[in-house]
Amino acid sequence: MSVNSNHISSLPAWRRTLGVIVIGWCWLPVVYLALLSVARDWAFPKLLPSSLSLAAWRLAFGPGGNLGTSFMMSTAVALLVATLATGAGLVASRTFAYHRRRGWWVLAAHAPFVLSPVILGTCLLFLFIKLHLVGTFVGVVAGQFIFCYGYAIILLIGFWNPHLAALESLARTLGAGRWQVFRRVLLPLARPMLAVCFFQTFLISWLDFGLVAVIGAGKVPVLTLRVFEYLGSGNVNLAAVVALCLMIPPLAILLLNRRLATLAV
Amino acid sequence: MPIFAPNSSADTLRRRAALAAFVTLAAGPPLWGVGYALAYSFGFVGALSSGFTVEHWQGLGKADSDVARSFGFSFAVATVTVAGAAASAVALSQVLRGTLSRGLAATALFVPLVIPGVVAALVGFQFLGSAGLLARLAWRAGLIAEPDQFPALIYDQFGIGIVLTHLAVAVPWLTLLFIRIHANERVDDYVALARTLGAGRLAAVRRVVLPMLLRRAAPTLTLYFAAVLGSYEIPLLLGAQRPEMISILVRRKFALFDLTQRPEAFLIAALYAVLVFVLVLLVFRKTPSAHVS
Numbered sequence: 001m002s003v004n005s006n007h008i009s010s011l012p013a014w015r016r017t018l019g020v021i022v023i024g025w026c027w028l029p030v031v032y033l034a035l036l037s038v039a040r041d042w043a044f045p046k047l048l049p050s051s052l053s054l055a056a057w058r059l060a061f062g063p064g065g066n067l068g069t070s071f072m073m074s075t076a077v078a079l080l081v082a083t084l085a086t087g088a089g090l091v092a093s094r095t096f097a098y099h100r101r102r103g104w105w106v107l108a109a110h111a112p113f114v115l116s117p118v119i120l121g122t123c124l125l126f127l128f129i130k131l132h133l134v135g136t137f138v139g140v141v142a143g144q145f146i147f148c149y150g151y152a153i154i155l156l157i158g159f160w161n162p163h164l165a166a167l168e169s170l171a172r173t174l175g176a177g178r179w180q181v182f183r184r185v186l187l188p189l190a191r192p193m194l195a196v197c198f199f200q201t202f203l204i205s206w207l208d209f210g211l212v213a214v215i216g217a218g219k220v221p222v223l224t225l226r227v228f229e230y231l232g233s234g235n236v237n238l239a240a241v242v243a244l245c246l247m248i249p250p251l252a253i254l255l256l257n258r259r260l261a262t263l264a265v
Numbered sequence: 266m267p268i269f270a271p272n273s274s275a276d277t278l279r280r281r282a283a284l285a286a287f288v289t290l291a292a293g294p295p296l297w298g299v300g301y302a303l304a305y306s307f308g309f310v311g312a313l314s315s316g317f318t319v320e321h322w323q324g325l326g327k328a329d330s331d332v333a334r335s336f337g338f339s340f341a342v343a344t345v346t347v348a349g350a351a352a353s354a355v356a357l358s359q360v361l362r363g364t365l366s367r368g369l370a371a372t373a374l375f376v377p378l379v380i381p382g383v384v385a386a387l388v389g390f391q392f393l394g395s396a397g398l399l400a401r402l403a404w405r406a407g408l409i410a411e412p413d414q415f416p417a418l419i420y421d422q423f424g425i426g427i428v429l430t431h432l433a434v435a436v437p438w439l440t441l442l443f444i445r446i447h448a449n450e451r452v453d454d455y456v457a458l459a460r461t462l463g464a465g466r467l468a469a470v471r472r473v474v475l476p477m478l479l480r481r482a483a484p485t486l487t488l489y490f491a492a493v494l495g496s497y498e499i500p501l502l503l504g505a506q507r508p509e510m511i512s513i514l515v516r517r518k519f520a521l522f523d524l525t526q527r528p529e530a531f532l533i534a535a536l537y538a539v540l541v542f543v544l545v546l547l548v549f550r551k552t553p554s555a556h557v558s
Contacts, residue, residue, distance in 0.1 A: 045400075
């Protein structure tokens with residue numbers, strides 16, 4: 001820590017200033033939204049609001065606000081999608097890693113991920129209508145799972161390597177069954193990567209707007225839809241409250257465990 | 266190349282089941298969607314379809330075509346955004362490597378990753394609008410007297426607000442990416458070698474640092490290009506009515522009461538998907554780390 005501090009303090013002043021500007025720039029949206037959520041009478045050309053009020057927060061979490069419902073809905077969708085995608089991604093990534101056409105399968109895993117969710121959702125709408133999934137919780141989960149499954153495979157493929165294969169073989173040679181190898185060898189080693197994958201797929205689902213809007217048809221009231229609704233009705237204070245509710249949980253997780261994002265960049 | 270081959274028929278069965286699940290649940294739906302969009306655009310399916318036709322595709326060649334304008338605009342926005350973000354991030358990563366690679370400073374660079382598009386658009390609107398934060402600062406500096414004297418940075422035909430908002434979100438995490446590549450690829454060692462062999466400071470950056478960083482980041486930059494090309498929320502809230510980004514045009518033409526516009530919506534969707542697939546394929550085949558063989 002002291003080495004780090006000494007290193008930073010030895011940098012030229014302009015570099016330190018630029019560093020502070022970049023860090024400030026990253027946090028600025030959070031600070032600005034926090035201020036916007038409590039601002040009253042903040043018309044042009046005032047740089048700061050004349051007074052502050054918690055009215056928007058009370059309204060959002062009050063009986064008619066439905067923000068609690070949206071929060072629960074977003075959480076349920078994202079948890080389910082992340083769990084399914086991480087589990088399925090672990091199985092598929094192992095299969096791809098040991099396949100002789102590994103590269104092509106990994107490329108195929110990019111297929112859903114490279115397309116715009118709104119455009120893919122529009123193309124799949126007919127299929128989802130036929131399956132009676134449009135406007136339903138299951139439909140939104142299924143739509144997001146397509147994206148997150150591909151992403152999980154791309155993220156987890158790097159976990160499988162010759163060293164791990166050798167460990168598996170060693171455990172099997174020593175008499176361990178398939179389930180024991182999974183539980184005693186693979187799972188403990190995979191746990192950090194699975195945590196990263198779970199967090200990242202949770203984030204994709206949590207922050208999604210396009211698929212929820214198209215496949216969910218506006219009937220699955222997640223938080224991103226709420227931001228859009230409040231913006232549409234011109235209530236920027238409430239939109240800022242919901243935006244903060246969207247950003248604070250993943251931010252808190254990131255601050256507690258930066259490794260969850262570091263491994264994915 | 267396989268690490269090891271499956272050693273029993275049960276293994277083979279499991280592998281086939283996993284591949285079948287992947288094709289059905291991940292690769293299949295996008296391919297089905299693109300196929301359906303192509304079929305719709307050629308008149309094979311759809312509420313008003315009357316058999317095979319190339320009528321909708323012929324409209325692409327028209328000079329005043331919405332489709333051509335939208336593709337041109339979207340490609341321009343994506344190109345400027347990715348080029349600007351990559352250039353800024355490379356520069357910041359070189360200048361601030363020591364400052365931003367550790368501790369809470371590095372954590373700050375992750376913050377934009379948790380900003381969804383719709384919230385980025387909200388913040389972009391609040392900052393760039395004619396009564397937004399920048400306009401207020403300009404008023405405070407005495408540069409403008411009224412909000413409408415502030416230059417149009419949103420709802421403009423050049424997509425300035427769209428580009429700036431994308432840049433604001435992307436530059437921090439791309440900076441982090443380049444810092445990590447710089448460390449992992451031991452770029453400093455190669456720079457030292459080049460300098461020992463007589464390369465100047467600028468030549469070392471141009472011939473060693475930039476090629477190493479950009480080649481390694483090419484897949485990520487390609488995916489980011491595809492993401493900006495197909496972005497929806499930011500152009501929806503900050504873009505002009507014309508020209509429109511591809512996603513906006515697809516949704517508009519799809520949602521119109523006039524069902525004769527729907528084949529064109531699917532034509533645009535199919536064309537976009539094919540272009541993105543080809544782009545990704547080209548870049549990933551040329552990138553050794555992608556291992557497409």
